[in-house]
Amino acid sequence: MSDNSLLEGRGQARTGKTPLLEVRRLAKHFTIEKSLFGRTTKVLKAVDDVSFHIHRGETFGLVGESGCGKSTTGRSVIRLFDITSGEICYEGIDLAGMNERQLKPYRQKMQAIFQDPYSSLNPGMNVMELISEPLEIYGGYSRSNRRDRVIELLERVGLKREHADRYPHEFSGGQRQRISIARSIASGPEFVLCDEPISALDVSVQAQVVNMLEDLQQELGLTYLFIAHDLSMVRHISNRIGVMYMGKLVEVSFSEELYTHPAHPYTEALLAAIPIPDPKVLMPTDRLLQGELPSPIDAAIGCKFRSRCPYASRRCGEEEPVLKRIAPGHYAACHLHE
Amino acid sequence: MNRMRWTLLVSQLRTQKSALIALIILGIYVLAALAAPLAPHDPNTIHLDERLLPPSGQHWFGTDDNGRDYFARALYGARVSLSVGILAMLVSVTIGTIIGAISGYFGGKLDTFLMRSIDIGMSLPSFFLMLILNAYLKPGVVTIVLIIGLLSWMSISRIVRAETISVKEREYVLYARVSGQSTFRIIFRHIIPSIVPTIVVAATLNIAGVIMMESSLSFLGLGISPPDASWGSMLNNAKGYIGENPTLALFPGLLILTTVLAFNYLGDVFRAAFEPKVNRR
Known part of the structure; x- marks a missing residue:
């Protein structure tokens, strides 16, 4: 059984309301192979029993290595596809079973920024058309009003009005990501899924984009689910961070707490992998991850991290650890903390 | 299409002279077909005293067995052959694109149903189907356009489906979808x-095939009804006089050959221009 009180942290006390978004026992399985008679024989559990919540105005970071299911989690939350099981509650209303028609009012409130600034903008449309698309869907703007609104949005993300008539291929990666951001805030959303919005950018540009996202959050009262595969930038923007490993949340905590007191061995390894910008500091290679990722298709018993864990014991092979509270607002799924 | 693709296309045309030649040939044919009423002779007036004349200054392509000016007939034949080619291509591209996009976008059971139906459709010998349909319907340009169009969209829809499946995963x-746009949109x-x-490439290659089909149907006497000419019906007519005046078969044959060849060439150039990796081989 899911225990909702499990994931309540200090964020709850801060707002004193129900969270804007609450995900309960989310699972998304992909069929890999079907038998001749249409029975599913092989399943990839991309997301398996993940629960978390995000408060209004908060940024929840989701980190983990490639293929751990963080993007699938994000895309499930905005209902890009049907989920296998679980609940996605937006202001207390479950979106999981809704069809596209029922979802439409939520589509306006939930927006997304994707990773690849080169494929997230339709190459055949100019900036004006790209940004005004969400405005067209939700109406309320005449043609000239729309143009004014687009220019206002462009200026807000640090682009110029003359950029409105250009095509995506005329911009750099950072500028394209700004266009994506302008487009995502055009419809006046409350929640924005940031699916690795900075991973494809230069480090110098990353900081600019992160700062801009933070400014917009302040001004517009946005709530972010921020997905990234490294911890360095996420720390600055997130209030709380969830760490995912092979479809499961292994640790959830406040950003500072996670950095100073990582509880799960996987989080420790991720933190150790952050490069330190000083050539004199040696990388503690013994704390970097060794070993291979087990196949996500096989249903393994026990802790999924044990093949790479320096502390693995016999119990880890027999029993899968569940997310448990180890400090206020800090949860970890590891047998070490019992 | 955006500007980048056009630039690629123009550079392809510049480097590949054969493509330019194909484009020029087709341009001449299209202009000639449009200008057909300017021809000095009427294509359907019979002069029994001028039968089977060889090419001359008076009759550039000679005359046929009824003494009709063969050049004028070739020009009016071009109108039929090219317009049937383009119209039937439009029919098959429209159907093929819509079915292919729906099949690829929705996937699942609908996709399986549509694709298996196409498999069945493609395994029927379409030429026999055409002959049978043509026997029951009134011959004419519209009939032939619809018959050819309705029987040649399947391969296009397969190509479109495959492309749709790859495009629909782009961010x-x-x-x-996230922003709530309708599926139609x-x-x-x-x-x-x-x-x-991809559609342009498929369409260009499709025209070549369609012109061949129209010629074959007309050759069998099932296409355009006499006295109007099409390149295929001219060939059909010429087969009885191959010994007396072989140029009667030569001219429509060459016209069909060069047109189909030009469209095929153009299709290849379009493909190379739109998939820059291919032409580096």
């Missing part, structure tokens, strides 16, 4: 414009 299509504003290059 701008995902974004369109996603397919027509995001997916189909992205696969226009």
Whole structure:
């Protein structure tokens, strides 16, 4: 059984309301192979029993290595596809079973920024058309009003009005990501899924984009689910961070707490992998991850991290650890903390 | 299509002279077909005293067995052959694109149903189907366009389906879904414009095939009804006089050959221009 009180942290006390978004026992399985008679024989559990919540105005970071299911989690939350099981509650209303028609009012409130600034903008449309698309869907703007609104949005993300008539291929990666951001805030959303919005950018540009996202959050009262595969930038923007490993949340905590007191061995390894910008500091290679990722298709018993864990014991092979509270607002799924 | 693709296309045409020649040939044929009424002779007036004349200054392509000016007939034949080619291509591209995009976008059971239906359709010998349908319907340009169009969209829809499956995973299509755009709008504003290059290539190659089909049907006497000419019916007519005046078969034959060849060449150039990796081989 899911225990909702499990994931309540200090964020709850801060707002004193129900969270804007609450995900309960989310699972998304992909069929890999079907038998001749249409029975599913092989399943990839991309997301398996993940629960978390995000408060209004908060940024929840989701980190983990490639293929751990963080993007699938994000895309499930905005209902890009049907989920296998679980609940996605937006202001207390479950979106999981809704069809596209029922979802439409939520589509306006939930927006997304994707990773690849080169494929997230339709190459055949100019900036004006790209940004005004969400405005067209939700109406309320005449043609000239729309143009004014687009220019206002462009200026807000640090682009110029003359950029409105250009095509995506005329911009750099950072500028394209700004266009994506302008487009995502055009419809006046409350929640924005940031699916690795900075991973494809230069480090110098990353900081600019992160700062801009933070400014917009302040001004517009946005709530972010921020997905990234490294911890360095996420720390600055997130209030709380969830760490995912092979479809499961292994640790959830406040950003500072996670950095100073990582509880799960996987989080420790991720933190150790952050490069330190000083050539004199040696990388503690013994704390970097060794070993291979087990196949996500096989249903393994026990802790999924044990093949790479320096502390693995016999119990880890027999029993899968569940997310448990180890400090206020800090949860970890590891047998070490019992 | 955006500007980048056009630039690629123009540079392809510049480097590949054969493509330029193909384009020039087709341009001449189209202009000639449009200018057919300017021909000095009427294509259907019979002069029994001028039968089977060889090419001369008076009759550039000679005359046929009824003494009709063969050059004028070739020009009017070009009108029929090219317009049937283009119209039937439009019919099959429209159907093929819509079915292919729907099949690829929705996937699942609908996709399986549509694709298996196409498999069945493609395994029927379409030429016999055409002959049978033609026997029951009134012959004419519209009939032949519809018959050919309705029987040649399957391969296009397969290509479009494959492209749609790859395009629908691009992030701008995902974004369109997230932002709540209707499926209709996603397919027509995001997916189909992205696969226009593929459709252009398929359409160009399709025209060549369609012109061949029309010629074959007309050759068998099932296409355009006499006295109007098409290149295929001219060939049909010429087969009885191959010994007396072989140029009667030569001219329509050459016209069909060069047109089909030019369209095939052009299709290849379009493909190379839109998939820059191919032409580096």
